[in-house]
Amino acid sequence: MMIKLETKSLREAYGLCLVELGKRNKNVVVLEADLGKSTRTVLFKEAFPDRFFEMGIAEQNMASTAAGFALAGKIPFYNSFAVFASGRAFDQIRNSICIPKLKVRICGSSCGLSDFGDGKTHQSVEDVAILRAIPNMTILSPADAVETVMMMEAMLDVDGPVYIRINRNDLPIVTPENEPYKIGKIWELRKGKDIAVFATGYMVKKALEAAEELSREGIEVRVLNVSTIKPLDTKAVISHSKGVKGIVTVEEHSVIGGLGSAIAEALRKEAHPPIEFIGIQDKFGTSAKNYEELLEAYGLTSKAIADAVRGMAGR
Amino acid sequence: MEAEKVKELKKVALKLRSNVLEMVGVGKAGHLGGSSSLAEITAVLYFHKMRLNPKDPKDPKRDRFLLSKGHAVLIQYAALVELGYFPREELKKVKTLEGLLQGHPDMKTPGIEAVTGSLGQGLSIANGMALALRLEKNPARVYVIMGDGELSEGQLWEAAMASANFKVDNLVGIVDYNRIQATGPIKEVFDTGDIPAKWKSFGWHVIEIDGHDIPQIAKALDEAETVKGKPTVIIAHTVKGKGFSFAENSAAYHNAALTEELYKQAQEELRKQGELL
Numbered sequence: 001m002m003i004k005l006e007t008k009s010l011r012e013a014y015g016l017c018l019v020e021l022g023k024r025n026k027n028v029v030v031l032e033a034d035l036g037k038s039t040r041t042v043l044f045k046e047a048f049p050d051r052f053f054e055m056g057i058a059e060q061n062m063a064s065t066a067a068g069f070a071l072a073g074k075i076p077f078y079n080s081f082a083v084f085a086s087g088r089a090f091d092q093i094r095n096s097i098c099i100p101k102l103k104v105r106i107c108g109s110s111c112g113l114s115d116f117g118d119g120k121t122h123q124s125v126e127d128v129a130i131l132r133a134i135p136n137m138t139i140l141s142p143a144d145a146v147e148t149v150m151m152m153e154a155m156l157d158v159d160g161p162v163y164i165r166i167n168r169n170d171l172p173i174v175t176p177e178n179e180p181y182k183i184g185k186i187w188e189l190r191k192g193k194d195i196a197v198f199a200t201g202y203m204v205k206k207a208l209e210a211a212e213e214l215s216r217e218g219i220e221v222r223v224l225n226v227s228t229i230k231p232l233d234t235k236a237v238i239s240h241s242k243g244v245k246g247i248v249t250v251e252e253h254s255v256i257g258g259l260g261s262a263i264a265e266a267l268r269k270e271a272h273p274p275i276e277f278i279g280i281q282d283k284f285g286t287s288a289k290n291y292e293e294l295l296e297a298y299g300l301t302s303k304a305i306a307d308a309v310r311g312m313a314g315r
Numbered sequence: 316m317e318a319e320k321v322k323e324l325k326k327v328a329l330k331l332r333s334n335v336l337e338m339v340g341v342g343k344a345g346h347l348g349g350s351s352s353l354a355e356i357t358a359v360l361y362f363h364k365m366r367l368n369p370k371d372p373k374d375p376k377r378d379r380f381l382l383s384k385g386h387a388v389l390i391q392y393a394a395l396v397e398l399g400y401f402p403r404e405e406l407k408k409v410k411t412l413e414g415l416l417q418g419h420p421d422m423k424t425p426g427i428e429a430v431t432g433s434l435g436q437g438l439s440i441a442n443g444m445a446l447a448l449r450l451e452k453n454p455a456r457v458y459v460i461m462g463d464g465e466l467s468e469g470q471l472w473e474a475a476m477a478s479a480n481f482k483v484d485n486l487v488g489i490v491d492y493n494r495i496q497a498t499g500p501i502k503e504v505f506d507t508g509d510i511p512a513k514w515k516s517f518g519w520h521v522i523e524i525d526g527h528d529i530p531q532i533a534k535a536l537d538e539a540e541t542v543k544g545k546p547t548v549i550i551a552h553t554v555k556g557k558g559f560s561f562a563e564n565s566a567a568y569h570n571a572a573l574t575e576e577l578y579k580q581a582q583e584e585l586r587k588q589g590e591l592l
């Protein structure tokens with residue numbers, strides 16, 4: 001791996017990798033909007049003060065400025081909370097960055113419900129949906145710190161814009177460290193013949209937990225980490241849909257327009273088993289005293305996944 | 316303003332800080348700095364200047380209080396609870412699934428006028444309200460509080476031009492000029508330059524005050540009411556974290572958790588300030 005990882009924090013891993021990329025490639029520049037302590041771009045600022053640009057609390061300006069950097073040959077990473085990095089700057093992303101297919105990297109930090117206390121204005125439940133709809137965009141959603149590092153290592157080689165969705169909280173590691181990583185590939189983290197579960201982000205861990213439990217009941221669940229949501233590995237989605245009794249998608253995002261939608265779109269021309277979407281049911285977030293409690297209130301638990309699987313397996 | 320009234324409002328400000336502290340609590344994040352810098356301004360607005368009807372939070376004749384810097388909503392909750400908009404027990408349940416009080420302003424809370432928290436949007440919302448009130452010949456006034464870091468959002472300046480263009484004079488902008496944003500001093504993080512000159516050049520009547528001086532706040536709000544044909548902004552020089560020695564003039568308590576010790580120390584500091592009144 002690009003760095004020696006001693007943390008379970010995705011944002012710390014992200015910040016450390018930025019520094020490493022900065023060392024490897026002098027064209028890497030970082031733009032921030034007054035959240036650097038949280039997004040961890042402070043690490044890059046310390047290492048490369050000349051290539052760090054604090055843009056103030058002005059995300060739209062930051063996005064188009066990043067486009068300018070890219071047009072002049074740099075590889076800009078711009079950073080904010082996911083909700084602002086995506087939605088606040090939507091038109092700038094679309095027009096300044098995606099139409100010309102620029103090599104801009106967008107970090108959406110504190111994604112999904114992971115900023116549990118701040119409530120709906122700060123929780124991104126539709127960032128994947130809106131950005132997925134823009135042509136040329138690549139969307140990455142790491143499951144843990146290890147995968148974050150792998151993605152960052154591969155990040156400079158991707159042509160065109162990339163959005164990476166970073167969770168605020170420390171997460172358990174599910175990614176096998178020594179396997180080769182490639183952006184665009186679907187990871188089969190657990191084999192199983194009965195039901196295929198496509199999950200992303202922290203929900204991969206929840207799916208693995210559900211699979212453990214279900215295995216004791218004699219239901220074998222295949223767990224697939226879809227960490228590249230776009231471009232989706234459609235071939236793999238189709239092949240994993242063959243021979244199973246059902247498909248479940250799990251995401252910390254709205255069920256409209258996110259991973260579930262992407263999987264259903266991929267299977268639309270195939271005969272396929274029924275698909276169940278687990279995600280945020282067309283609602284905004286809310287404030288909660290901790291992360292797990294909030295996930296539970298939104299039905300984003302291993303139990304919810306297990307229940308959905310049992311339903312499909314006819315139990 | 317009479318000395319008695321000033322003293323009473325100082326006590327209110329202290330009470331508001333104490334409510335904020337209670338909500339920040341121990342071991343959980345909370346926006347202490349930007350809430351406490353607004354204690355006096357909030358006290359004067361809610362307990363002196365604004366026409367309110369706590370029994371009917373939607374009374375069309377009420378003056379409107381908007382926090383464009385929505386992260387400081389704890390100071391608004393602190394005032395609303397004192398005025399009886401919701402029960403005191405809610406303070407303990409702030410930012411929980413069971414509670415009414417969200418991390419940022421939310422319409423389900425009585426007394427909250429708009430959804431803010433994504434910085435830079437409050438002045439636009441306030442313009443819309445003020446223009447609607449003007450159409451209705453409703454004398455109610457709109458007060459909108461912005462952060463100085465927040466002023467880097469372009470939308471605020473679109474809105475500032477709109478207020479001047481439409482000669483919105485039933486709206487008062489207030490800038491919490493505490494010179495600190497989330498990650499450090501404004502001068503070092505992202506220098507927004509000469510703030511009063513910017514507002515002037517955008518066609519606003521500008522009043523600069525000490526934002527912790529109660530008579531100055533009251534006087535500025537009165538003056539704003541006499542200005543016709545253009546919008547007024549009050550640039551309030553304040554101290555981020557005011558009232559809590561460890562948080563004053565620091566970005567460290569922009570949004571941070573307090574230890575048990577710091578919490579006790581903060582309570583003690585407020586108690587001492589109360590004794591001096």
Ligand SMILES: Cc1ncc(C[n+]2csc(CCOP(=O)(O)OP(=O)(O)O)c2C)c(N)n1
Nearest residue numbers: 034349432433434462463464465495496497
């Ligand atoms: C659009 C947007 N970008 C970023 C944030 C995160 N954020 C919350 S408060 C804050 C700093 C605000 O500084 P300032 O306006 O000076 O507030 P104050 O000092 O009064 O607390 C930031 C960056 C946000 N809430 N909204």
Ligand SMILES: [Mg+2]
Nearest residue numbers: 463464495496
């Ligand atoms: Mg400030």
